[in-house]
Amino acid sequence: MNRFMKSLLAKYMVIIFMAIIVVQIAYFIVGSIAILGFDLGHKEDVDANNVEEKWHKAVQNLNMVTQEEITNLFNEWKVHYPEAGMFWVDGDGRMQVELDATEGLPKQWSIIDIVKFNKERYDGDPFTVMAFAGDKENESLVVFEVPRTIFDPPLITASQKYGYLILVGVLGFIILFIVVSFVFFRRIQKRLLRLQDAMGIRDENGLPIEVVTKKEDEIGQLEKSFNHMVTEIRASRMREQKEEQVRRELIANLSHDLRTPLTKVRAQAYTIKQQHLSEEGETALRAIEISIDNIDRLIDNLMSYTLLMASKYQFVPKEIDISRFVRESLATWYPAFEKDNFEIQVSLESLNNWHVDPIWMGRILDNLFQNILRHAKDGKYIGVQSENIDQFEAIVILDHGKGLDKESEEKGAGIGLAIVDMMVKGMSLEWEIETSEQGTTIRIKRPKKGVND
Amino acid sequence: MAHVLYIEDEREIGEWVEKDLTARGHQVTWLTSGEGLDSYISQSDIMILDVMLPGLDGFSIGRRIKKDHATLPILMLSARTSVEDKVEGLDFADDYLTKPFHPDELAARVEVLLRRFQKQNEIIELQHLIIHTKDGLVVNRETEKEIQLTGKQFHLFQFFLKHLNQILTKEQLYEGVWGERYLEGDKTLMVHIRYLREKIEKNPASPTIIETIRGIGYRVKL
Numbered sequence: 001m002n003r004f005m006k007s008l009l010a011k012y013m014v015i016i017f018m019a020i021i022v023v024q025i026a027y028f029i030v031g032s033i034a035i036l037g038f039d040l041g042h043k044e045d046v047d048a049n050n051v052e053e054k055w056h057k058a059v060q061n062l063n064m065v066t067q068e069e070i071t072n073l074f075n076e077w078k079v080h081y082p083e084a085g086m087f088w089v090d091g092d093g094r095m096q097v098e099l100d101a102t103e104g105l106p107k108q109w110s111i112i113d114i115v116k117f118n119k120e121r122y123d124g125d126p127f128t129v130m131a132f133a134g135d136k137e138n139e140s141l142v143v144f145e146v147p148r149t150i151f152d153p154p155l156i157t158a159s160q161k162y163g164y165l166i167l168v169g170v171l172g173f174i175i176l177f178i179v180v181s182f183v184f185f186r187r188i189q190k191r192l193l194r195l196q197d198a199m200g201i202r203d204e205n206g207l208p209i210e211v212v213t214k215k216e217d218e219i220g221q222l223e224k225s226f227n228h229m230v231t232e233i234r235a236s237r238m239r240e241q242k243e244e245q246v247r248r249e250l251i252a253n254l255s256h257d258l259r260t261p262l263t264k265v266r267a268q269a270y271t272i273k274q275q276h277l278s279e280e281g282e283t284a285l286r287a288i289e290i291s292i293d294n295i296d297r298l299i300d301n302l303m304s305y306t307l308l309m310a311s312k313y314q315f316v317p318k319e320i321d322i323s324r325f326v327r328e329s330l331a332t333w334y335p336a337f338e339k340d341n342f343e344i345q346v347s348l349e350s351l352n353n354w355h356v357d358p359i360w361m362g363r364i365l366d367n368l369f370q371n372i373l374r375h376a377k378d379g380k381y382i383g384v385q386s387e388n389i390d391q392f393e394a395i396v397i398l399d400h401g402k403g404l405d406k407e408s409e410e411k412g413a414g415i416g417l418a419i420v421d422m423m424v425k426g427m428s429l430e431w432e433i434e435t436s437e438q439g440t441t442i443r444i445k446r447p448k449k450g451v452n453d
Numbered sequence: 454m455a456h457v458l459y460i461e462d463e464r465e466i467g468e469w470v471e472k473d474l475t476a477r478g479h480q481v482t483w484l485t486s487g488e489g490l491d492s493y494i495s496q497s498d499i500m501i502l503d504v505m506l507p508g509l510d511g512f513s514i515g516r517r518i519k520k521d522h523a524t525l526p527i528l529m530l531s532a533r534t535s536v537e538d539k540v541e542g543l544d545f546a547d548d549y550l551t552k553p554f555h556p557d558e559l560a561a562r563v564e565v566l567l568r569r570f571q572k573q574n575e576i577i578e579l580q581h582l583i584i585h586t587k588d589g590l591v592v593n594r595e596t597e598k599e600i601q602l603t604g605k606q607f608h609l610f611q612f613f614l615k616h617l618n619q620i621l622t623k624e625q626l627y628e629g630v631w632g633e634r635y636l637e638g639d640k641t642l643m644v645h646i647r648y649l650r651e652k653i654e655k656n657p658a659s660p661t662i663i664e665t666i667r668g669i670g671y672r673v674k675l
Contacts, residue, residue, distance in 0.1 A: 252535045256505060259532035263553040267469035292553055300534055314536045324624050331620035331669050346668025350637050359536050
């Protein structure tokens with residue numbers, strides 16, 4: 001129940017309920033004002049019959065039908081009925097006393113005048129009461145006339161007088177209701193928009209941030225659910241990171257445990273090398289050395305491949321000057337190519353910065369250079385160039401080897417290129433290989449924005 | 454000859470490296486764990502550190518020692534090859550070599566580090582030149598005359614000598630010597646190299662000491 005009272009539904013129900021109640025109360029109040037405000041003046045004699053009877057009685061009760069008495073009577077009634085008119089016609093048909101009577105009445109009344117007046121005023125407006133005063137010998141006519149509107153019920157009077165006020169009130173009330181409803185929904189809308197914005201905010205780990213719950217209503221509940229979800233996502237991310245950590249650790253340890261004995265093999269081989277060996281022994285030892293290098297590289301590639309496949313290879317991209325990066329990478333490989341008498345041609349123009357992970361980029365170049373050293377030795381040539389055309393910028397690596405299709409004595413190239421492929425695609429770059437008996441050209445391309453999109 | 458402090462728990466590898474480095478003229482102190490390490494630090498010129506060790510791991514040891522002895526070069530020598538390990542290692546260490554390494558490579562890297570940290574007053578004989586790195590003295594062996602270099606020229610030459618046998622790009626040289634970001638098209642470096650060559654090369658038109666590596670940079674090879 002408490003929860004219901006805090007809900008938006010309850011609030012809106014209250015607004016609707018208030019609207020209905022206030023309409024009723026408004027009518028009640030308007031009615032009451034009308035009744036209390038206009039009814040006080042004519043409590044008893046709102047009735048025409050009542051007025052008629054009282055007039056007759058009053059006239060009959062006159063002691064003397066004198067001018068003075070009549071004037072007193074008139075003044076007395078005038079207090080009660082300010083809108084009323086009165087006059088007295090004596091036995092000779094002369095208008096003796098007149099108080100606010102209708103204009104244009106004759107001064108001298110004939111029988112015809114009286115009959116005509118009587119006919120005119122019968123059931124007419126103003127309401128007219130004609131009473132006879134005095135004894136039979138000296139009868140005279142005392143007339144009371146009053147606009148019929150004074151007999152209207154007070155509500156009608158009020159509505160005629162103050163009808164526009166009621167209209168304005170009702171209109172005002174409707175507007176008030178619309179404004180209150182608007183404000184009510186506007187506030188809901190604003191809160192929802194704020195919530196939407198808050199849901200869009202991400203912290204440094206790319207996770208949503210909890211929102212502050214201020215109210216206990218439906219939106220408040222929604223915010224709480226959202227916060228709950230955020231907590232769950234965080235927990236899940238933590239679990240994932242832990243698993244990732246365990247996995248990385250496992251692979252690192254495995255790699256370590258494979259390399260340690262390999263190092264020992266090398267140590268022993270090196271020790272043997274110090275002895276004086278036969279030519280056959282030297283050859284065998286060289287084969288061991290090469291195998292150690294191959295196993296070393298294979299372990300490395302295998303670990304990298306496993307991590308890449310599981311998307312667990314650390315990826316921290318940043319803006320790098322790619323020409324400079326390639327130049328520096330090539331500088332470290334230069335002695336190896338030099339040793340094998342390669343012709344080395346470098347032509348790196350300045351390119352835009354590339355948004356890549358330097359470790360990944362380094363790995364790609366290492367794998368490609370290593371492949372050339374191992375599989376394209378015959379060509380004795382390596383070219384490294386930059387390319388900048390409308391669609392893309394590219395780093396081009398060329399060799400004059402026998403091509404990738406030719407079975408090299410080693411098949412280790414496959415996994416090395418698979419890693420290159422995954423890393424290139426992982427950094428939103430593209431690459432292509434053109435290979436033939438005359439050599440291989442590898443192009444790592446960064447599409448220019450707005451061309452491919 | 455340098456004093457090498459070497460921490461390695463694998464006996465076979467430890468013995469081998471100790472023997473090899475000793476044969477190359479270094480004095481090696483080999484420990485199988487980080488215990489008792491501190492007493493050797495003051496007399497060491499370089500430290501070679503394995504990662505997987507009993508007790509404290511190599512990263513923790515290295516980080517602690519680098520904090521107290523910033524001028525002691527540390528070379529991590531590990532069978533852990535993951536990117537994370539290398540990144541963590543190079544966070545404090547000066548070099549990171551993975552197993553299985555070739556002893557020549559280890560020796561070369563030790564040399565580079567010793568030179569970089571100028572642990573010895575090394576006398577380098579480079580073709581017709583004799584260079585005393587610490588005193589900043591360059592002598593022409595044939596004429597037995599000192600070659601006078603300006604401050605910037607010696608600074609540049611010294612940078613090459615610290616990175617002997619390494620190819621240095623224009624950017625690396627400029628940023629290493631001038632300490633400012635290299636801007637494409639800046640001729641300052643080329644001008645200084647020309648002046649330097651005029652002083653130290655026998656024939657500045659076809660230099661043999663400061664080699665030009667086309668498209669990449671320059672190199673001084675021992």
